[in-house]
Amino acid sequence: MDSALATVALPAALGIIMFGLGLDLTLDDFRRVGRHPKAVAVALGCQLVLLPVVCFGLVLLFDLPPLLAIGMLLLAASPGGTSANLFSHLFRGDVALNVTLTAINSVIAIVTLPLVTNLAIAYFDQGGEVDLQFRKVVEVFAIVLVPVGIGMLVKARRPGFSAAMDRPVRIASAVILAVLVLAILLAERDNVTDYVARVGLVAGLFCAISLAVGYVVPKAAGVTEGQAIASSMEIGVHNATLAIYVAVEVLDVTEISIPAAVYSLFMFVFAAIWGKVLTRGRPRQPAAH
Template sequence: MDSPLTTVGLPLALGIIMFGLGLSLTIEDFRRVRQHPRAVFVALACQLVLLPIICFGIVLLFDLPPLIGIGLLLLAASPGGTSANLFSHLFRGDVALNVTLTAINSIVAIVTLPIITNLAIAYYDRQDTVSLQFRKVVEVFAIVLLPVIGGMLVRSYRAGFASRADKPVRIGSAVILAVLVLGILLDQRENIGDYFAKVGLAAALFCAISLVLGYVVPRAFGIVGRQAIASSMEIGVHNATLAIYVAVEVLDSTEISIPAAVYSLFMFAFAALWGMWISRRLP
C-alpha cells in the first residue's frame, strides 16, 4: 500500500499517538512499580506470556493463512495503546497503574515484539518473503520513543498545556486509528470480504479473550477491582497503530496489517461493553 496514507500519514499518526502517551507520563510512573509490584508483574505476565500463547492457539484453531497468522501474532506482541488509559478512566480503573503498564510495555516490546513476530514468521517458513530484523525494530522504536520523550518534556515544563492537551490528543488518537483502519480496508476492498471470512471471528475471539484474561487472572491473584480493570484495558486495547506501522513500513505487507485493522473494529465496542459490565461490580 504505497500511498500518502502510509508514507506520510502512518508515521505522523504514530508520532501523534506516542506524543500523547508522553503527555500523560512522568518519571514517577516508572517508579510506581515498587508500589504495586504484584499488579504490574501479573499484568505483564498476561501480556507477554499468556497472550501470545493464546493467540497462537487461535491461529492454529482457525488455520489462518500465513500472512494473516503472522499479523495476528504481531498484534498480540504489540503493547497497550493510549486508548487503554482512556477506557480505564471511563470505567473506574486505576489510571495511574494503567499508565505505568503502558509505559513499561512500550519499552519491553522493543525486545519481545521482534522475538514473537519472528517466531511466527519462522513457524510459517516465510523468512524469504518477510523479515523483521532486530536492528530495524530498534530504529522503529527509536522513532516511536522520541515523541514519547518529547511529550514527557512538555509535561515536565508545561504541565498546564499538557493537562489541557491530554484529552484532545487521546480522542484524536482514536480518530487517527479509525482513519488508518478505513484507509487499509479501502485499499484492500477487493479482498475485504475474504479477509473478514478468514480473520474476523478469530480477531473477535482474541479481543474478547484478551479483555477477560486481563481482568480474571489479576483477580485470581487477589488484585483489587480497579487495578484489574486497568490490567484488562491494557491487555485488551492494543496499540494497533504500531502493529499496522510495523506490518506496512517494516514488513512491507498490507496483508499482515489486516488482523490489526479488523481487531480495531471490535476493540472499541468490546472494551466499552466489557468496561460497563465489570465497572458495575466495583463496590
C-alpha cells in the first residue's frame, strides 16, 4: 500500500469524517455509555480475547505460511479503526460507544498488540520482536478524539447548524469512504490479485466472523440494538493502517503487512453489506441518546 496514502491521505480524510460524527454527539452519549459498562466490557472481551483465538484457528486450519499467519494475528490484535465509527454512524449504531471503545482499545493495544504478535512470531519460529511506539497511539487519539471534540463543540454552540448538516454529512461520509476504497485499490492494482490469492479466503472469513461475533455475542449478553451494531462495526473494522505500519516500519517485513492490506479490501464491502442487513426494516432514526 502506498505509504503516502496510508500515513497522510487516509488519516486526514478520516479526521474530516470524525468531525462529522462529532456533529451528531453530545456529552449525554458518553454519560449513557458510562451507565452501561456491560456493552463496553463485552465488546472488549470479544476484541481482545475471542478474535485472536478465532484468527489463530483459521490460520492453522488453512495452513497459512508463517509470515502471513503472523500478519493475520497482528491484524486481529489491532484495535478498531476510525472507519468503524463511520459505519456505526451510517447504520445508526451507538457512535459514542464506538468512540469510547476505539479510545480504550487503542491504549490497551500498547500491551496486547505486541503480546499477541510476539506469541505468533514465537509459535511460527520466525524470531524478532515488535514494539508499538507510543506516538502511534497518540496519533490514533488525535485522529479520533480531536475532530469529534470539535464537532461536538459546534453542535453545542450551533445545534440548528448541526441538525441541518446531519444528512449532508452522512452522504459526504459515504462518498469519502468510497473514494478511499478506490484509492487503496488503485494503489495496490499491481499486487491485488496475488495478495487475494494467497490470503484472501482467510481474510474474508475472518472479517465475516468478526462482524457476526461482534453483533451476536453482545446481543446475547443483553445490550441494546444500537450498542450491538456499534460493537459489530468496532470488532469487524480493524485499524489495518496501524497493522501495516507495525509490519513495515517496526518488524520491517513487508509480507507480514499483506493480510492487513487484503483485509482492508474486504472489510469496507462486508461492513456495508452487514450494516444493510442489520438495519433492513428498521425505522430511520438516530441511535438513542
